[in-house]
Amino acid sequence: MIFASYNNIISPLGFSTEENFHAVTHSKTGVRKIIFPFATEPFCVAKIDDEKIKEHVSVIQAPESFTKLEQLSILSIQDVIRKSGLDPSGERTLLLYSTTKGNIDVLENSYPHMNPNRVYLSELGKQLQSYFKFKHTPLILSNACISGILGIIVAKRLIETKQYDNVIVCGGDILSEFTMSGFKSFNALSGDPSKPFDANRTGINLGEAVASILITNQKTYAGKYDAEVVAGASANDANHISGPSRTGEGLFQCLQQILKDNHSEIGFISAHGTATPYNDEMESIAFERSGLSEVPVNSLKGYYGHTLGAAGVLETILSLESMKHQRLIKSEGYEIKGISGHITMIDRHKEKAFNSFIKTASGFGGCNAAALFKKIN
């Protein structure tokens, strides 16, 4: 059995999982309008307060020798190691890092005192390896917006094939001019807080976060959730590199795959829900086609914006908290149905008895992923 265990979230809503869960269940959102030095008009984003970062990084040795993403990743991974008591130098332990753009701010010359090589994702891995003395070179996964949830699926597979017993999956991405200007050039950004699945949704808010979770087959490290990673799958639409399939084909295929041996009732779906017109429409169609119309759905993008490589890990962790506390989190920003697929949105925070959930994600390059988590016993 493979457990989803100790974890941490660093986001605009807090530096621990507990703080983050408390914030979202009290309907706090991290999304604000901010004017960046490089832009003339404000971006609506979820940015981690620089002063807060300064307070926290004092526990890191020589924090100035690390990039912002590395600092946040160290804090996040450290929290997981401390809580679990796991030895990073153990033969059976791996760090898997999921990111889309890693230290992309190195390319913007944000760290003139650092070697420009730091922009390579393997260098990010090396920094984390040497800080924590991980025995193995960290494995880096960069698969657009499914990176986070795919990281958890890959971790499960590496454990199943007996290559490791413990995999810390860390997902992280920061806000940068690079990604903000790029999404803006696509006309994919909303000027206001995003409204996933709503009739008046106009696009994405970008966000930044780092989230880490221990995936393990060791009962001693199983932690507080008693939760199992039951199944996971990815699939490609083979349709378009920057737009989802209109029929939700790839996501549908993932859902078929994870549900084929698991017919029991699903507690809820933590959707990707970026609040672009096409993504949310596609997801609603895929969920309906999969016979999941009556299963409650939320998107957490209304609280965090789209945190790219971190999103799948962050949203899985909050869903695990949801399952532990038997509380469904409201899909922030949703008011009026704005998709054609028949699905059931979570329109307010509510109590519910349930013991499983599905996390999904879809991204550029036509990629989709879904994973099923269950409460044990």
Added chain:
Amino acid sequence: MNAITSYAHIKHNTVTVNGTVVFKSASSVSIHEFLLESYKFLAMNYPKFHKMDVQCKLAIIATEFALRETALLTENDLAKIAIVFSNHASSLDTDKAYQNSISDKSNYFPSPAIFVYTLPNITIGELAIRHKITGENAFFVCEKFDPALLINYCESLYLNGIDAVIAGWVEAETNNDEAFIFLSESQRNTNKNAIFKPLNQTTLTELYNLT
């Protein structure tokens, strides 16, 4: 028995397929011209190719060469074919081009057509579209070609219901452009040109170093 059924290696403007050099451009020729010459050599008719970045083109061309020697696409369910790529530079070649387009505020032209290629897995997406392959995807970033990683991940995909894998290394970096694509299948295909090498680390290391 899972086997490697074909492979193609592009390096120094040379294409080697299953150990034999099948196409070559002069070393003075740029990577762009080389890829275009390869496209013509293969008599491909795929206009989308011309819009792609170098990394995608490398993957499309190398896979095209490898696929000619097997029946992988016709003898497997397209939903059960996985694509697993890896490299060192992620999408850095295109990242730099995109960064240049936004760094000078007096000449600011962020382009969605460039931005979309600033993700390494777009290479997987383009290949998936080219052949209508809808199975599993993963893009790993590592310092160098890692046979153990690719073999182990292929094996884990076979345990998860995948029937064939297109895997390898695709790197677009000035003076270091390279694609090494191998095809792996769980069942013997009927193409007489297919090789049947065991899917293991030793074999894969040998094939990679051969050229």
